Amino acid sequence: MRPALSLSVVLYLAALAAALLLHRIAVLLPGGAWLAAAFHPDATSVAQLTLHFSLLPRVAVALLAGAALGLSGVLLQQVLRNPLAEPATLGISAGAGLAITLADALAPGLAASWGRPFIALTGALLAAVLAFGLSAKQRFSPIAILLAGLLVSLYAGAVSAGVQLLANPYDLSFYLWGGGSLVQQDWSLFRSLLVRLLPVGLAVIVLVRPLTVMGLDEAGAKGLGLALAPARLATLGLATCLAAFVVSAVGVIGFVGLAAPALARACGARRIGQQLLWSPLLGALILWLTDEIVLTAFGAGREFLPTGAATALIGAPLIFVLAPRLRAAVAYARTATIIRARHPGLILLLWVELFLGAGYGALHLGRMPQGWVWTDAMVALRWPHLLGAAAAGMLLAAAGVLLQRLTGNPMASPDLLGISEGAACGRIVATAIVGPAAAGLVWLGSSLGAMMVLALVLALGGRGRRAQPDRLLLVGIAANALGGVLVTLALLAAGPAAGSLRAWMLGDTGLITGPAAITAVALVPVAAAALVAMRRWLALLPLGGFAAGNLGLSVATARGLLLLAAGLMTATATLLVGPLGFVGLMSGHLARISGFHRPLPQVLAASLSGGLIMLLADWAGHNLAAPDMLPAGLLATLIGGPYLLGIILVRRSSRIGAS
Structure with missing residues (x-):
């Protein structure tokens, strides 16, 4: 331990934050x-009055919440032996936030009767159980549990955003709280948070010896008389309580629990006792400093960027740095059953019939004030958004299969690798620069955003023939969080247009025009022709970089061109329906379940299923809650999320094999 270095870092952070505060x-x-x-x-x-009841309580709450998150992070990292474990990456914070959102939107009286902390704790515990259950078959390996937790976070975040949109699309206060807002009006929140966190902190002191022994293996711990299972459960429970209480008070604040222990270890805190001392202190200062930087940069007159969202600027780079050091997940089973279609032509014909039949029915069947009707009168109004939704679903599905073969990971998709978020950021930036009328330049900006994110993920996940599929996915999800900061800035800067922009982010198809839909449909055969030309690459890359290279494939060139194709397809779909979740992933799995494993039949079957999913989601969004409209992307996510989690829970993991 280097106490002088630790003290210097603490004093430096405190001095910088204090200087910004004193300036304000x-x-x-x-x-x-x-x-x-x-x-x-x-x-x-x-x-x-502003100083006494707003500025100073805000600093106090930031210090208290940061300390709690730093302590929660070091507890989770110690018990899981995972340097990337923290409430945000394990889905605990997102689960607590979803519980609060549902209670506030659907049963406002519930928070008054049960209390927000209890509701948040319930959601956090359920999310933790789900994340651990999803990773149990891979023996809670570091990457397995992180992927499970981040998937839970993504789904919980999507549901929360949908609930907020439906409850009140123009109420930014709801959105700001979900992003982690530290705005205070008096000292009451600080006092109530202190009362809840103090007993948990004292309980952690009792666990110092068990936490020290947890650093040993199972045999060593038993030799010292420690029953690991109860100690681990108690530690996980305390860490969950800390995170849930913070979420109930100030919303979801991510990555502080990741950054504080990492900085403590970088300063030389190796023993758990030292980490338990320095991590809360550093967590408090990190959150305080982040909040001061946000207020200084954007002004304290209004909450322009929630501090919780800004912490992704710290946490995502840390994941980029630490992910390559993680122990890989348990090796994929090689005995996974591969289902092959006996009559692939007939199954493809069935997919085509389902797709065309669903499209014809969606054009004619609808809900009117007088009830359900079948009429030709709706065709002229419906065909643009139905055609655009179907084209977007097909492009995302094709991009999903391409990425799964490119990375050798059956869980890869445009949304989970951060490509959809990159395309959305590119679209927003391009629109701000050239205006929405320059459709071609906006599409180019969206494409560049998508390809930049994918290039970053591939570079950090492993270069050339040494790409690590699990790490690619982990880095992509971190890139998603980083892109979310830019999206948050755009949403809060949009003013009156924020409601429509959030609807687009959730996959609202109502504004798709006829020319845009026709353009997207015209790109489908172009993408198909490109994939036909790349079919050999798609067959060889899942074998791994070394094997593909030994068979004469230029791995770098193939990955670069496939990256380009995936970026263009994702960008086109994102421009139409926003950064959709799970469609690209779910479609690829449906194609494999149908028995298609060769590249081209798999892409075709996945594209048909992706188009069908979006057709049905668009039709349901326009009719089930009529006259209100539900975003098609939100419905697709609500369907695809449980499907995805179910696949992880029951499947025997296997790499995608070429056939």
């Missing part, structure tokens, strides 16, 4: 009035 206070009040305003504010002075 100096703008607000003259120096002679600071002390009086801090303890006995003048009731007639708005500036003194």
